[in-house]
Each structure stands twice: as structure tokens, then as C-alpha cells.
Amino acid sequence: MMKALVIVPYEGLLELMKEIQQEVEDIQLHIELGNLYEGVAIAKDAEQHGYHVIISRGGTASMIQEAVSIPVIDIQVSGYDVLRILTLVKGFSRKAAIVGFSNITQGAATICELLDLDIKTLTITKDSEVTETLANLKNLGYEVIIGDVVTVQSAKQLGLTGVLITSGKEAILDALEEARRSYHLFSRLQQDVSIFQAILDGNEQAIAVFNKEEALVYANERFNQEFQWMKIESSPDLKKIIHETALTREKQTITLHMNHVFWKITTCLKEDSIIMYFDKNLPDQVMAQNGDANAIEFHTSVSFTPFSGKTEQIQKVLKQIDQYSKSEASVWISGEEGIGKELAVHTIYLNRKKMKEAFITLHCDIVSEEQLKNLLNEAFFERYANGVVYLKNIDQLSPSMQKELSQILTQNEAKKLQWLASSEDNIEEKMKGGLFDRVLYAALAELKIQIPPLRERRSDIEDLVHVFISEFHPKYGNKVVGIRQDALEELKNYDWPGNVQQLKQVIEQLFLEASSYYIEKNEVEAVLKQLKQQEKPADPLTPIDLSGTLEEIEKQVIVKVLEEEGMNQSKAAKRLGINRSTLWRKLK
Numbered sequence: 205m206m207k208a209l210v211i212v213p214y215e216g217l218l219e220l221m222k223e224i225q226q227e228v229e230d231i232q233l234h235i236e237l238g239n240l241y242e243g244v245a246i247a248k249d250a251e252q253h254g255y256h257v258i259i260s261r262g263g264t265a266s267m268i269q270e271a272v273s274i275p276v277i278d279i280q281v282s283g284y285d286v287l288r289i290l291t292l293v294k295g296f297s298r299k300a301a302i303v304g305f306s307n308i309t310q311g312a313a314t315i316c317e318l319l320d321l322d323i324k325t326l327t328i329t330k331d332s333e334v335t336e337t338l339a340n341l342k343n344l345g346y347e348v349i350i351g352d353v354v355t356v357q358s359a360k361q362l363g364l365t366g367v368l369i370t371s372g373k374e375a376i377l378d379a380l381e382e383a384r385r386s387y388h389l390f391s392r393l394q395q396d397v398s399i400f401q402a403i404l405d406g407n408e409q410a411i412a413v414f415n416k417e418e419a420l421v422y423a424n425e426r427f428n429q430e431f432q433w434m435k436i437e438s439s440p441d442l443k444k445i446i447h448e449t450a451l452t453r454e455k456q457t458i459t460l461h462m463n464h465v466f467w468k469i470t471t472c473l474k475e476d477s478i479i480m481y482f483d484k485n486l487p488d489q490v491m492a493q494n495g496d497a498n499a500i501e502f503h504t505s506v507s508f509t510p511f512s513g514k515t516e517q518i519q520k521v522l523k524q525i526d527q528y529s530k531s532e533a534s535v536w537i538s539g540e541e542g543i544g545k546e547l548a549v550h551t552i553y554l555n556r557k558k559m560k561e562a563f564i565t566l567h568c569d570i571v572s573e574e575q576l577k578n579l580l581n582e583a584f585f586e587r588y589a590n591g592v593v594y595l596k597n598i599d600q601l602s603p604s605m606q607k608e609l610s611q612i613l614t615q616n617e618a619k620k621l622q623w624l625a626s627s628e629d630n631i632e633e634k635m636k637g638g639l640f641d642r643v644l645y646a647a648l649a650e651l652k653i654q655i656p657p658l659r660e661r662r663s664d665i666e667d668l669v670h671v672f673i674s675e676f677h678p679k680y681g682n683k684v685v686g687i688r689q690d691a692l693e694e695l696k697n698y699d700w701p702g703n704v705q706q707l708k709q710v711i712e713q714l715f716l717e718a719s720s721y722y723i724e725k726n727e728v729e730a731v732l733k734q735l736k737q738q739e740k741p742a743d744p745l746t747p748i749d750l751s752g753t754l755e756e757i758e759k760q761v762i763v764k765v766l767e768e769e770g771m772n773q774s775k776a777a778k779r780l781g782i783n784r785s786t787l788w789r790k791l792k
């Protein structure tokens with residue numbers, strides 16, 4: 205029997221594939237989730253395990269095709285897929301464009317014309333054209349980009365909203381039919397694995413080889429493990445060094461900050477190929493010393509989510525983010541919980557540093573005095589000289605630690621390290637009451653941004669809802685494409701004490717519970733009723749039910765503490781000694 209491996213590039217396709225797996229009897233189907241390099245690694249492994257055919261989609265399928273010698277079947281984008289996504293995007297009030305190869309854009313153009321949709325279609329012939337095409341569209345005021353996984357990733361990197369074209373059942377059944385044909389044609393064709401490849405895969409260094417067109421032609425196992433999350437060819441720094449090596453024909457070396465550490469990258473030219481060696485440089489002693497990744501986080505990837513909102517208040521915030529990104533001064537961002545302070549910080553960091561320098565978050569609500577002193581030592585200032593430190597919830601720092609930090613900042617005033625801080629809105633009051641150090645505030649608030657609560661800019665809700673639906677679409681499958689107007693009105697009438705974070709969570713819940721293509725009013729009402737219930741003070745006498753699993757008991761404890769703290773996540777997280785992201789993860 206034919207043994208086929210389906211490598212799906214996004215989560216939503218996994219569920220649909222599993223459904224189809226139940227119905228197919230003549231093929232032994234295995235399904236794995238893996239996008240781009242991750243997909244390639246899975247495919248290479250599969251080749252060694254007797255698979256006859258690999259089925260994948262879009263850019264992942266093309267990359268797998270380059271890396272393996274068994275037939276690779278591409279799940280083609282069907283007219284139904286395009287129609288489904290165009291229906292979803294209809295809800296956006298912003299300029300939208302569809303970008304992709306002609307197999308996507310030709311059909312899309314016809315559908316847009318038939319349905320009288322104002323969506324531009326742009327055809328590309330190479331993946332490498334995506335970034336430039338998107339940059340041009342951005343200059344022309346386009347904000348929403350519809351396309352394949354690669355296009356959507358690039359769109360996000362440019363700060364645009366990317367909407368993925370997901371595959372439907374019809375397209376998969378077509379691909380299975382093609383797999384059957386290929387199997388008969390190629391029957392049990394398998395390639396020997398070269399001994400050299402095995403040696404390279406066992407190597408400690410990550411190694412990649414690019415051809416003279418500067419496309420990746422080989423990557424060893426270590427490379428795939430370390431860099432599966434990024435498309436290396438689209439990194440301008442790496443592209444530059446590949447280009448220089450090809451041009452000068454000389455060895456090149458650079459250091460880049462990726463995946464929590466600095467990498468020393470060496471390139472050399474052999475025949476017409478450029479070989480790249482990645483060595484871990486500067487191991488992260490600071491992390492090891494302090495141990496607690498909860499209070500101190502070193503990031504390599506930060507959220508690429510564009511800051512959405514059409515109201516005057518948000519436009520003002522966006523303008524400030526833009527202006528302050530050009531400066532090196534410290535920025536203090538204030539606002540209620542879940543309002544987008546961290547997102548603003550990420551945007552400034554990305555604009556200023558383009559991910560090339562370190563980005564470190566200090567959760568001031570849980571960091572200890574000892575950790576703070578150990579971390580911010582001389583070596584830290586030297587090693588992360590050009591980095592950015594985000595002091596999250598700085599207003600929660602104890603008075604003695606405020607003094608300590610203030611001193612550290614004064615001593616290192618001349619250093620180039622950049623500081624971004626976030627706090628609740630009441631910092632002026634705290635200073636008046638002597639609860640926050642004025643000197644520290646002055647040092648950290650050279651520039652200020654205040655993000656208004658969601659209830660004071662309700663007209664942003666519609667935009668945010670559509671952004672979140674399009675975000676959950678690839679994650680959970682392609683069923684929900686919009687929200688009914690009356691359901692949206694219900695959301696607009698709620699006060700959102702947990703702001704955008706809470707709205708996002710509610711949309712996720714509605715997305716998962718939705719019974720049709722559109723989120724309905726009664727579904728929204730049910731979720732909001734539940735929320736209003738939770739806002740009421742908790743009954744301290746309700747005992748915790750100990751009959752469940754540890755995970756369930758933990759969840760109950762967290763919910764109870766949250767209720768006791770009036771659903772204030774920062775306070776609850778502080779009481780539990782965990783950071784807010786951990787709190788959300790545990791509640792999921």
C-alpha cells in the first residue's frame with residue numbers, strides 16, 4: 205500500500221487532514237505539522253523511513269521538493285479556497301491586496317471582478333519578489349495582504365496584516381488523486397543517503413549551502429533545529445553576506461543575534477556554492493547565573509503584530525511610536541492592563557533595531573533585588589551594549605529597588621543601552637505620594653506614550669475583531685470567516701476591563717465555539733454573561749475541588765486568585781510569583 209506523509213504548514217490544515225485520513229482507505233496517510241524548514245526537516249526524515257510520496261502545500265512543498273528525491277505533491281490553491289478568504293477579508297475596512305503566484309492570483313482576480321470586490325491582485329514569479337512587492341504596496345497605503353504562508357510572514361515583518369489562504373477539502377482530495385498517480389509512476393523510488401550528509405548532520409555547527417542564485421540548497425540537521433522559525437534567505441544581513449561572498453569570492457565573518465544568542469557566521473565559496481557555518485558565540489552566562497527565566501527573558505523574536513486601530517487616539521499613539529523609533533531616548537508607556545503596551549515596546553524595538561540586537565524583558569513585578577543587581581552588572585552593559593531592555597510593570601518595583609536601578613542608570617549613563625518601560629496610568633499619583641522615585645522616572649521617561657483604555661475608543665473594536673479572526677483562522681482551521689453585525693455591537697457595548705488582551709481571548713473562545721461561518725449574537729451574549737459573572741467578587745468560602753488532575757487544580761487556584769484580585773492579571777500574577785504570559789498560558 206502507498207505510504208504518504210502529509211506535511212501541513214499551519215495548524216488549521218491538520219484537523220481537516222485528520223478528518224480526511226478517516227475516509228481514505230487505499231493510502232497509509234501520516235500527518236505532520238511543519239512549515240518551511242521545519243517541514244523540510246520532517247520530509248528528509250520521512251525519506252529515510254520508506255515513505256513513497258510527500259504531500260505538502262505552497263512554499264513548504266517547493267522547499268521539500270528541493271530537499272528530497274521522492275515525489276512531492278503540492279496541495280493546489282482552489283477557487284473555493286480563494287472565495288472563502290475573500291469573504292473573510294470583505295469585513296476589513298482597510299485597503300487589501302492579494303499577492304502570490306499566478307495559480308492564486310488569476311482565479312482571485314476573476315472572483316474579485318465577479319463579486320465587485322475592491323481588492324488588488326498582484327502576481328509574482330519568484331518568492332524573492334515578495335518583500336519588495338509588499339514594501340511597494342505598503343507605500344501605496346495597503347494594510348491587509350492575503351497570500352500564502354511566505355507572503356503572510358513577510359507581510360507581518362513589514363508591519364502589515366497578513367491573511368493566510370487556507371486550503372479546503374476539495375483541494376486536498378485533488379492532491380491525493382495526484383499522489384496516487386505519482387506513486388504508480390515512481391513506485392518505491394528511494395535514494396541512498398550520502399555518507400557526507402550524515403557527517404554534516406552530526407556536526408555541532410549549523411551549516412547551510414546556498415547556490416549561485418543565492419537560494420538555500422542544503423542545510424544540516426543542526427541548522428534546521430536552530431533556524432526552523434525563520435526564513436534565512438529573507439534576512440537582509442544574511443543575504444548581504446552571501447552576496448558579498450559571491451562577489452568578492454573571499455571568506456566573510458559577521459556576528460548576529462538570533463535565537464537567544466549571538467552567532468558567529470563564517471561564509472566561504474566552494475565551486476559555485478556559498479557555504480555558511482554558524483557557531484554559537486558568547487554563551488548566555490547571565491541567564492545561567494540568574495536561572496529564573498520567569499523574571500528575566502532574553503528574546504530573539506518579538507511579536508510582529510501590527511498595531512491596529514483607526515481612532516484618533518490610536519493614530520496619535522502610532523505617530524508617537526513612529527517618531528520615537530527614530531530616537532534613542534528612553535520611552536515610558538503607560539496604560540491599563542492588556543492595552544498594548546508590550547506591543548508598542550516590540551514595535552519600537554523592531555523599528556529601532558530590526559532584531560539585530562538583544563531584546564531583554566525584566567518583569568519588574570517579580571524580579572528580586574538580587575537578580576536585578578546580578579543582571580545589571582558591568583559585563584551586561586558591555587555585552588548588550590546596543591541592546592534594548594524592557595522594564596515591564598516598572599511601577600511594581602519596590603522603593604529600594606527603584607533606588608538601586610536609579611543608581612545603576614546614573615553610573616551607566618554614558619552607555620548606549622536603550623530603556624523602554626511600562627506602567628499603569630497612575631504613576632504621577634504614585635510620585636506625589638512618594639511611592640515612585642522621581643529621578644528614576646525622569647531617566648526612563650524622556651519620551652512618553654499613553655495608550656487609552658479600549659472602552660474610550662470603542663470604534664477600534666471592529667478592526668481588532670477582524671484582525672484577531674484572521675489571526676486565529678490559520679491556527680484553528682478555516683471555518684469562521686466573520687462576525688454578525690449585531691454580535692459586533694454586543695462586543696462594542698462591553699467595557700473590557702482587561703482591554704485588548706481580553707477581547708482577543710474572547711474572540712479566540714468564540715472562534716473555537718462557533719457553530720457556523722459567522723460568530724453569532726447569542727454566542728457573544730453567552731461569553732459576555734460569563735465575563736460579567738466573573739467580575740463579581742469571589743466567594744471566599746467556595747472550596748477548591750481536589751478531585752481533578754494537578755493541571756486542573758492549578759487552574760482553579762489561578763482563577764480563584766484572579767477573582768480575589770478583581771480579575772487584575774498583574775496583581776494575580778504577582779501574588780502567584782509568575783509573569784503574566786505564564787499566567788495566560790496556564791489558563792488556556
Ligand SMILES: Nc1ncnc2c1ncn2[C@@H]1O[C@H](COP(=O)(O)OP(=O)(O)OP(=O)(O)O)[C@@H](O)[C@H]1O
Nearest residue numbers: 509510511512541542543544545546547704705784
Ligand atoms: N492595537 C492593537 N492591535 C493589535 N493587537 C493588539 C493591539 N493592542 C493590543 N494587542 C494585542 O493584545 C494583547 C495584549 O497586548 P500587550 O501584551 O501589548 O498588552 P500590555 O498593555 O503590555 O499588557 P500588560 O501590561 O497587562 O502585560 C497582545 O496579544 C497584543 O498583540
